[in-house]
Amino acid sequence: xxxxxxxxxxxxxxxxxxxxxxxxxxxxxxxxxxxxxxxxxxxxxxxxxxxxxxxxxxxxxxxxxxxxxxxxxxxxxxxxxxxxxxxxxxxxxxxxxxxxxxxxxxxxxxxxxxxxxxxxxxxxxxxxxxxxxxxxxxxxxxxxxxxxxxxxxxxxxxxxxxxxxxxxxxxxxxxxxxxxxxxxxxxxxxxxxxxxxxxxxxxxxxxxxxxxxxxxxxxxxxxxxxxxxxxxxxxxxxxxxxxxxxxxxxxxxxxxxxxxxxxxxxxxxxxxxxxxxxxxxxxxxxxxxxxxxxxxxxxxxxxxxxxxxxxxxxxxxxxxxxxxxxxxxxx
Amino acid sequence: xxxxxxxxxxxxxxxxxxxxxxxxxxxxxxxxxxxxxxxxxxxxxxxxxxxxxxxxxxxxxxxxxxxxxxxxxxxxxxxxxxxxxxxxxxxxxxxxxxxxxxxxxxxxxxxxxxxxxxxxxxxxxxxxxxxxxxxxxxxxxxxxxxxxxxxxxxxxxxxxxxxxxxxxxxxxxxxxxxxxxxxxxxxxxxxxxxxxxxxxxxxxxxxxxxxxxxxxxxxxxxxxxxxxxxxxxxxxxxxxxxxxxxxxxxxxxxxxxxxxxxxxxxxxxxxxxxxxxxxxxxxxxxxxxxxxxxxx
Amino acid sequence: xxxxxxxxxxxxxxxxxxxxxxxxxxxxxxxxxxxxxxxxxxxxxxxxxxxxxxxxxxxxxxxxxxxxxxxxxxxxxxxxxxxxxxxxxxxxxxxxxxxxxxxxxxxxxxxxxxxxxxxxxxxxxxxxxxxxxxxxxxxxxxxxxxxxxxxxxxxxxxxxxxxxxxxxxxxxxxxxxxxxxxxxxxxxxxxxxxxxxxxxxxxxxxxxxxxxxxxxxxxxxxxxxxxxxxxxxxxxxxxxxxxxxxxxxxxxxxxxxxxxxxxxxxxxxxxxxxxxxxxxxxxxxxxxxxxxxxxxxxxxxxxxxxxxxxxxxxxxxxxxxxxxxxxxxxxxxxx
Numbered sequence: 001x002x003x004x005x006x007x008x009x010x011x012x013x014x015x016x017x018x019x020x021x022x023x024x025x026x027x028x029x030x031x032x033x034x035x036x037x038x039x040x041x042x043x044x045x046x047x048x049x050x051x052x053x054x055x056x057x058x059x060x061x062x063x064x065x066x067x068x069x070x071x072x073x074x075x076x077x078x079x080x081x082x083x084x085x086x087x088x089x090x091x092x093x094x095x096x097x098x099x100x101x102x103x104x105x106x107x108x109x110x111x112x113x114x115x116x117x118x119x120x121x122x123x124x125x126x127x128x129x130x131x132x133x134x135x136x137x138x139x140x141x142x143x144x145x146x147x148x149x150x151x152x153x154x155x156x157x158x159x160x161x162x163x164x165x166x167x168x169x170x171x172x173x174x175x176x177x178x179x180x181x182x183x184x185x186x187x188x189x190x191x192x193x194x195x196x197x198x199x200x201x202x203x204x205x206x207x208x209x210x211x212x213x214x215x216x217x218x219x220x221x222x223x224x225x226x227x228x229x230x231x232x233x234x235x236x237x238x239x240x241x242x243x244x245x246x247x248x249x250x251x252x253x254x255x256x257x258x259x260x261x262x263x264x265x266x267x268x269x270x271x272x273x274x275x276x277x278x279x280x281x282x283x284x285x286x287x288x289x290x291x292x293x294x295x296x297x298x299x300x301x302x303x304x305x306x307x308x309x310x311x312x313x314x315x316x317x318x319x320x321x322x323x324x325x326x327x328x329x330x331x
Numbered sequence: 332x333x334x335x336x337x338x339x340x341x342x343x344x345x346x347x348x349x350x351x352x353x354x355x356x357x358x359x360x361x362x363x364x365x366x367x368x369x370x371x372x373x374x375x376x377x378x379x380x381x382x383x384x385x386x387x388x389x390x391x392x393x394x395x396x397x398x399x400x401x402x403x404x405x406x407x408x409x410x411x412x413x414x415x416x417x418x419x420x421x422x423x424x425x426x427x428x429x430x431x432x433x434x435x436x437x438x439x440x441x442x443x444x445x446x447x448x449x450x451x452x453x454x455x456x457x458x459x460x461x462x463x464x465x466x467x468x469x470x471x472x473x474x475x476x477x478x479x480x481x482x483x484x485x486x487x488x489x490x491x492x493x494x495x496x497x498x499x500x501x502x503x504x505x506x507x508x509x510x511x512x513x514x515x516x517x518x519x520x521x522x523x524x525x526x527x528x529x530x531x532x533x534x535x536x537x538x539x540x541x542x543x544x545x546x547x548x549x550x551x552x553x554x555x556x557x558x559x560x561x562x563x564x565x566x567x568x569x570x571x572x573x574x575x576x577x578x579x580x581x582x583x584x585x586x587x588x589x590x591x592x593x594x595x596x597x598x599x600x601x602x603x604x605x606x607x608x609x610x611x612x613x614x615x616x617x618x619x620x621x622x623x624x625x626x627x
Numbered sequence: 628x629x630x631x632x633x634x635x636x637x638x639x640x641x642x643x644x645x646x647x648x649x650x651x652x653x654x655x656x657x658x659x660x661x662x663x664x665x666x667x668x669x670x671x672x673x674x675x676x677x678x679x680x681x682x683x684x685x686x687x688x689x690x691x692x693x694x695x696x697x698x699x700x701x702x703x704x705x706x707x708x709x710x711x712x713x714x715x716x717x718x719x720x721x722x723x724x725x726x727x728x729x730x731x732x733x734x735x736x737x738x739x740x741x742x743x744x745x746x747x748x749x750x751x752x753x754x755x756x757x758x759x760x761x762x763x764x765x766x767x768x769x770x771x772x773x774x775x776x777x778x779x780x781x782x783x784x785x786x787x788x789x790x791x792x793x794x795x796x797x798x799x800x801x802x803x804x805x806x807x808x809x810x811x812x813x814x815x816x817x818x819x820x821x822x823x824x825x826x827x828x829x830x831x832x833x834x835x836x837x838x839x840x841x842x843x844x845x846x847x848x849x850x851x852x853x854x855x856x857x858x859x860x861x862x863x864x865x866x867x868x869x870x871x872x873x874x875x876x877x878x879x880x881x882x883x884x885x886x887x888x889x890x891x892x893x894x895x896x897x898x899x900x901x902x903x904x905x906x907x908x909x910x911x912x913x914x915x916x917x918x919x920x921x922x923x924x925x926x927x928x929x930x931x932x933x934x935x936x937x938x939x940x941x942x943x944x945x946x947x948x949x950x951x952x953x954x955x956x957x958x959x960x961x962x
Contacts, residue, residue: 057867059866059867061858061863087869087872088869089869090866090867090868090869091867091868091869091870095867096864098860098863098864098867100860103859103860103861104860104861104863104864105861106861106864106865106879106883107861107957108882108883108956108957109878109879109882117868117870118868118869118870121869121870121871121874173864176864177867464646466642466643466646467642467646467647467650468650470643470644470647470939470942470943470946471647471650471935471938471939471942472897472898472900472901472938472939472942473901474902474904474905475900475901475904475919475935475939476935478904478919478920478923479654479935480654480657482923482928482931483654483655483657483658483928483931484657484659485659555769555770559770562774563772563773563904563905566774566905566908567905567908567920568920568924569923579772579774582772582775583774585778586778586909589778589781589786593782596775596778596782597779599775600772600774600775600776600778600779603772603775604767604771604772604775607770607772608766608767608770611766611769611770615766
């Protein structure tokens with residue numbers, strides 16, 4: 001590996017105390033984000049991908065809490081960081097966008113206000129009186145709206161979120177996230193709420209800005225097709241664990257984990273429209289009272305007796321790893 | 332942040348599950364027992380009341396409660412200005428409060444459910460007519476509406492019930508109309524319609540069972556409210572007329588003796604508070620149990 | 628909200644107000660027997676006077692004409708003569724109105740000032756002892772019969788501790804020349820601190836009694852909506868932006884959470900009107916509510932009718948105000 005990672009998660013465990021027992025939504029997750037790369041994090045809903053990055057951002061809501069592991073970001077340990085310092089990181093060095101901009105933007109404030117407040121909070125380069133600082137922040141808001149491609153941005157600064165289209169709202173949310181030029185952008189399902197054509201535009205925008213601003217991007221998605229096009233590396237999660245990690249190309253060409261193969265098989269392909277889609281049968285297991293062993297085995301077509309004992313991550317050649325007993329020359 | 336995946340739970344009848352969730356709360360259960368206790372006491376008043384509620388005894392005028400000097404254990408909560416036993420009058424007063432509360436809610440819920448179903452399911456001019464009427468009735472503050480009606484018709488048991496029910500039905504009506512509008516769009520109702528089910532069949536068999544939970548919850552909260560309204564009317568002298576014991580008028584009787592006989596007003600008011608509070612807690616428990624969104 | 632939309636909403640009030648008037652009018656028709664005879668009871672009047680009263684109430688007209696006359700008169704604030712007071716009904720009502728308005732306003736202010744901070748704190752510190760205390764208090768608040776609570780307060784503060792007066796509005800009322808007719812304001816405007824404190828001591832117990840159920844309801848509404856808002860994505864997003872906790876709560880959460888509170892407050896202000904009758908009776912407050920109750924017992928029907936109509940119109944207008952406030956606070960709803 002070249003440069004040291006800017007984010008490194010080790011053995012992260014995040015649990016939720018519910019009426020039905022303790023749910024371990026994230027169970028021993030390891031992952032790294034390198035400078036300037038785009039990491040795709042893939043899995044079905046409820047696999048723990050969003051909770052993993054909520055933990056990274058320090059935004060896990062009660063009754064959830066981080067129960068173990070370490071999160072290092074820019075050489076700081078986040079799990080023990082006090083709230084004031086953590087707050088200073090959020091929005092400045094690490095930023096996130098949420099699934100649905102309609103609900104993530106506050107309906108009661110103008111978009112200018114919502115971009116400006118993050119600048120006013122974090123940007124040390126603003127100076128002068130309160131009024132001057134506001135003017136500078138407003139100029140930055142305009143600049144950001146231009147950057148993310150809002151047409152006639154100057155006129156629309158004082159509009160409310162509901163006055164924009166879905167794609168434009170998503171861009172505004174990106175503008176807010178990037179207003180302080182963060183080192184890491186966590187984009188949580190940035191396209192799920194959008195039409196297909198708009199999806200591509202938003203993803204392209206994120207990719208372009210990543211190179212322009214030299215930041216790292218984590219793209220959380222359930223869509224392997226999105227990953228294939230935009231990410232350098234992929235982490236596949238299942239039931240709170242990482243089950244496979246690999247460079248994108250290698251993963252698509254030769255998936256190692258049966259779950260990854262299942263995900264790939266369930267993507268419709270332009271080259272083979274007639275081929276039947278092959279969804280994965282069954283559902284994600286109940287995260288309360290998980291039995292030991294491979295969590296995918298109930299749904300796995302090639303499961304064996306030894307799948308019932310604990311399965312570790314197995315490192316493979318080509319900077320990849322997989323959590324499956326069959327991966328190690330088993331086939 | 333996306334939620335934790337829903338754990339697969341054994342499928343049970345929703346009603347059973349709701350009742351189980353309700354019973355799981357000790358407070359709700361205790362209050363339900365208290366309410367039932369009040370009802371039993373009211374029904375069995377002639378058997379349990381130690382004295383005739385209207386029997387005046389001027390020698391016992393303003394006799395203090397049993398634990399105070401001059402009190403007697405046979406007159407546990409003391410006596411009022413006419414020497415009548417306050418405890419017995421409270422037990423008899425429960426009859427008025429509970430009977431009027433239940434009657435008003437029964438009448439109002441019946442009218443409200445029918446009107447709400449009709450408005451929500453049939454739409455069209457029926458909906459317009461009912462909704463207009465609802466809007467107009469909502470234009471009156473409740474107590475003022477009831478007071479005005481009773482002022483005109485005179486204070487009798489029946490007039491009180493009608494005066495309250497005339498406005499009360501609006502509340503279940505609005506709830507049912509809203510729920511019906513929502514249920515109308517549900518798939519199974521559409522399916523029943525597509526299969527050629529008659530309107531009446533669909534309303535009774537498909538929609539009504541679904542809107543029952545909110546109606547029950549609303550009825551209980553409203554019953555608590557109606558009991559307070561009835562007590563307020565009695566307090567103002569517009570409720571059931573003396574000598575019939577009612578909690579509101581008993582509190583009013585005691586006003587003149589605030590200085591030297593606090594118990595005359597205090598105990599009947601306490602009875603109202605206990606009953607209404609219990610009903611409200613039960614209602615809260617039902618709401619939590621019926622509304623899975625509130626269950627966390 | 629656009630002006631056109633505002634006018635449209637105002638126009639929608641017309642059928643409601645007409646309907647309300649019709650019901651108030653019809654209530655009189657429910658009176659069994661001849662209202663004039665009942666009103667006069669065993670008072671000795673000449674046939675002349677009786678006929679005048681009958682004419683004054685429009686009872687010599689056919690019902691539909693009587694309704695038109697009633698509407699026309701009501702629109703001009705003419706509700707006939709109060710036989711009992713020997714002056715126009717409207718004058719009697721007008722003389723009592725300021726006391727009721729003042730009491731309602733103080734109750735409203737008290738309710739808002741306690742309910743909003745309490746509701747917000749309860750939501751922010753969900754499941755803490757404070758949250759539980761707020762929940763229990765508000766449950767008591769909606770379950771307490773106002774008349775009884777008022778009497779308990781009187782027994783404690785006026786009878787036992789003797790720190791507050793038992794009844795009435797003020798001892799100085801006649802001394803302070805009216806400006807707004809609201810004593811608390813007039814006494815301050817005239818620089819009469821002693822009279823202000825006196826007025827305050829009179830109003831505090833009735834206002835607390837009247838405001839308590841409203842405070843209870845508003846605490847609950849605020850808590851619930853605050854909890855809902857705290858769960859919204861935009862609050863998470865505001866935290867993700869690294870805003871201070873106070874900014875997240877005060878700016879992003881509170882403004883949205885207060886929308887239902889303000890709406891309910893406007894509607895509940897209408898319910899204060901009903902509560903007035905009871906509270907004014909308990910505290911001997913010389914307002915409209917007590918006037919109505921007294922008028923019922925002397926069968927002063929025209930006055931009761933007029934007062935009910937005034938209450939209803941006020942109530943309808945308050946609901947309308949709630950609507951307008953809702954749209955002003957909530958830019959999403961472009962009515």
